[in-house]
Amino acid sequence: MKALWTVMRKELLDLFRDRRTLMLGLFMGPLLFPLLILGMGSLAESRARTQLESTLELPVVGAEHAPNLVAFLDTLDIRAIEPPADPEAAIRNQAHEVILQIPAEYPSQWRESRPAVVEILYDSSRQDSRIPVARVESALRGYSRQVATLRLLVRGVDPALGEAVVPGRRDLSTPEARRGMVLAFLPYLLILSAFLGGAYLVIDITAGERERQSLEPLLATPSSREAIMSGKIAAACAFGMLSLLLILLSFKLSFQFAGSGPFRGMDVSLAAMAKLLAILAPMVLIGTTLLTLISASVKSVKEAQSYMSVLMLLPIIPTVILLVSPVKNQLWMFAVPFLAQNQAILMVLRAEALAPLEWLVYVGAGFGLGLLLWLIAARLYHREKLAISA
Amino acid sequence: MIEVEDLHKAFKAKTGLVRAVDGVSFVAGDGLVTGLLGPNGAGKTTTLRMLYTLMRPDRGAVRVDGHDAVADAARVRRSLGVLPDARGVYKRLTARENIAYFGRLHGLDAQTIAARTERLVAALGMEDFIDRQAEGFSQGQRTKTAIARALVHDPQNVILDEPTNGLDVMTTRGLREFLLALKAQGRCVILSSHIMQEVALLCDHIVIIAQGKVMAQGSAEQLRLLSGEGNLEDAFVRLIGSEEGLAS
Numbered sequence: 001m002k003a004l005w006t007v008m009r010k011e012l013l014d015l016f017r018d019r020r021t022l023m024l025g026l027f028m029g030p031l032l033f034p035l036l037i038l039g040m041g042s043l044a045e046s047r048a049r050t051q052l053e054s055t056l057e058l059p060v061v062g063a064e065h066a067p068n069l070v071a072f073l074d075t076l077d078i079r080a081i082e083p084p085a086d087p088e089a090a091i092r093n094q095a096h097e098v099i100l101q102i103p104a105e106y107p108s109q110w111r112e113s114r115p116a117v118v119e120i121l122y123d124s125s126r127q128d129s130r131i132p133v134a135r136v137e138s139a140l141r142g143y144s145r146q147v148a149t150l151r152l153l154v155r156g157v158d159p160a161l162g163e164a165v166v167p168g169r170r171d172l173s174t175p176e177a178r179r180g181m182v183l184a185f186l187p188y189l190l191i192l193s194a195f196l197g198g199a200y201l202v203i204d205i206t207a208g209e210r211e212r213q214s215l216e217p218l219l220a221t222p223s224s225r226e227a228i229m230s231g232k233i234a235a236a237c238a239f240g241m242l243s244l245l246l247i248l249l250s251f252k253l254s255f256q257f258a259g260s261g262p263f264r265g266m267d268v269s270l271a272a273m274a275k276l277l278a279i280l281a282p283m284v285l286i287g288t289t290l291l292t293l294i295s296a297s298v299k300s301v302k303e304a305q306s307y308m309s310v311l312m313l314l315p316i317i318p319t320v321i322l323l324v325s326p327v328k329n330q331l332w333m334f335a336v337p338f339l340a341q342n343q344a345i346l347m348v349l350r351a352e353a354l355a356p357l358e359w360l361v362y363v364g365a366g367f368g369l370g371l372l373l374w375l376i377a378a379r380l381y382h383r384e385k386l387a388i389s390a
Numbered sequence: 391m392i393e394v395e396d397l398h399k400a401f402k403a404k405t406g407l408v409r410a411v412d413g414v415s416f417v418a419g420d421g422l423v424t425g426l427l428g429p430n431g432a433g434k435t436t437t438l439r440m441l442y443t444l445m446r447p448d449r450g451a452v453r454v455d456g457h458d459a460v461a462d463a464a465r466v467r468r469s470l471g472v473l474p475d476a477r478g479v480y481k482r483l484t485a486r487e488n489i490a491y492f493g494r495l496h497g498l499d500a501q502t503i504a505a506r507t508e509r510l511v512a513a514l515g516m517e518d519f520i521d522r523q524a525e526g527f528s529q530g531q532r533t534k535t536a537i538a539r540a541l542v543h544d545p546q547n548v549i550l551d552e553p554t555n556g557l558d559v560m561t562t563r564g565l566r567e568f569l570l571a572l573k574a575q576g577r578c579v580i581l582s583s584h585i586m587q588e589v590a591l592l593c594d595h596i597v598i599i600a601q602g603k604v605m606a607q608g609s610a611e612q613l614r615l616l617s618g619e620g621n622l623e624d625a626f627v628r629l630i631g632s633e634e635g636l637a638s
Binding site: 002003006007010013014017018212213214215216217218219220221222223224228384387388 | 439442443444445446464465467468470472473474475476477478479480482483487491492494495496497523536539540
């Protein structure tokens with residue numbers, strides 16, 4: 001136990017002497033992640049707002065066939081402009097997001113009270129066209145309903161007969177949950193930071209130390225290899241938790257200062273942050289022990305680092321699965337690494353409480369896996385090859 | 391005292407099995423300096439690694455003060471001071487912190503560590519760099535730090551792999567005196583070297599190793615008589631059967 005503390009203190013001292021690495025490791029995440037999330041959130045929001053509220057300039061082909069329609073659109077802040085020579089090409093080369101085409105038959109169809117066909121040209125694969133197209137569509141629907149109602153009234157028919165069922169909507173999501181939806185990828189960032197936040201440190205203190213050949217004298221001391229390894233794991237976990245704490249604090253501060261952003265009302269109380277930290281603790285242990293295991297089994301730092309690209313993908317898997325087939329929270333999920341963290345973080349952010357049984361399964365499974373990885377890593381630490389790199 | 395009995399160690403390589411150590415036996419007594427002399431790649435480092443318990447012999451046994459190095463590894467490590475081939479000094483720690491770290495791993499308290507460090511600093515002449523970070527140390531400073539670190543727990547047995555490798559003349563002289571002082575304190579000192587003059591000056595008992603086997607052993611005088619050559623260098627060449635890896 002004493003050896004564990006000795007090794008842990010030495011590794012932390014060694015790390016803290018390496019100022020530049022330390023600064024990058026501790027402060028890059030806390031500075032970048034909030035910028036990323038807040039920046040992307042406010043960008044999306046301001047984009048949506050300008051598209052919804054500003055005047056939409058709509059190229060109309062054959063505007064002369066339907067002056068009333070064009071005048072109606074104008075009342076909804078959709079101004080008709082001169083169409084390009086080749087409308088289809090203009091959509092394809094993204095010169096315009098949406099173009100309205102009014103065929104020459106429109107006036108005759110209109111006069112005979114037959115359905116008059118108009119065409120909306122757009123490219124559905126373009127995210128940007130979504131809002132303008134919806135605006136044009138809803139304006140056309142409004143115009144159609146208005147004229148149809150007038151026609152029915154003229155013929156002495158009750159317009160309500162035309163509507164058999166009227167669907168009404170009531171959104172029952174809590175405001176916090178709506179914010180949570182916006183933050184689908186916040187859990188990924190947090191899990192990734194917990195899982196691999198201290199990765200270079202872990203790789204350095206096992207594979208790196210082996211490469212620098214300082215592991216040989218260290219392992220020739222009477223301290224048990226388990227104690228030495230645990231000291232290194234403890235140092236990496238302490239560092240990982242510290243960097244997570246900074247990341248969470250930076251999220252808390254930036255959400256609070258963000259004011260009217262899309263994240264207002266999200267649960268960023270100190271209690272929620274403490275819960276997130278507790279949720280991420282098993283992840284820190286799992287990441288550290290897994291990387292120690294890898295570092296103890298490979299020949300070089302380079303080889304250990306080449307595992308990183310695969311490891312970085314692991315936390316995405318549950319997010320992707322949930323995106324494709326969203327499922328209700330079930331108890332077994334709290335035993336599956338990454339998925340469990342994902343669910344638990346979302347619950348905290350949505351200000352939902354985790355049941356005691358869920359906590360129990362979560363903590364048990366997380367630390368259980370950490371312990372298993374520790375045992376395997378400890379076995380690898382006993383290999384003869386570990387101490388000798390030359 | 392370290393007793394080595396018929397050690398064997400082989401490694402798998404792409405070209406087949408490499409017998410790095412193939413039957414090495416000797417006894418290194420207390421109050422004596424024992425030298426393993428041999429060309430590069432003779433199996434000296436592998437032999438020493440089996441002595442300080444980092445490698446397990448395929449066959450044979452190592453006993454340190456009567457304790458088996460495999461069965462009783464932790465106990466053996468406590469009575470050993472080890473200077474490995476690669477010194478492995480931590481660059482971001484000062485020399486003093488390097489020494490204290492190993493002291494703590496040996497279970498010593500802070501006072502003992504401080505007192506022993508002072509003694510080793512004086513004996514090895516480390517006063518001017520003891521509180522500097524090891525980054526940028528010269529080869530000699532690194533070796534001295536590693537030796538002090540290996541001896542902080544006051545071990546009865548001292549194993550040094552190529553201790554004078556890369557050192558200048560003055561540092562080598564100082565180190566030689568230090569090793570003779572260890573011998574005078576009644577310790578068992580084992581060192582490896584490929585430099586004959588070094589071994590001849592220091593060692594009471596010389597074990598000549600080549601191709602993993604002991605070619606001859608005895609005092610410098612005995613080896614000269616054994617080979618029938620007038621000087622030790624010729625004796626060495628004759629005993630290892632080639633001039634390969636010979637350095638002066």
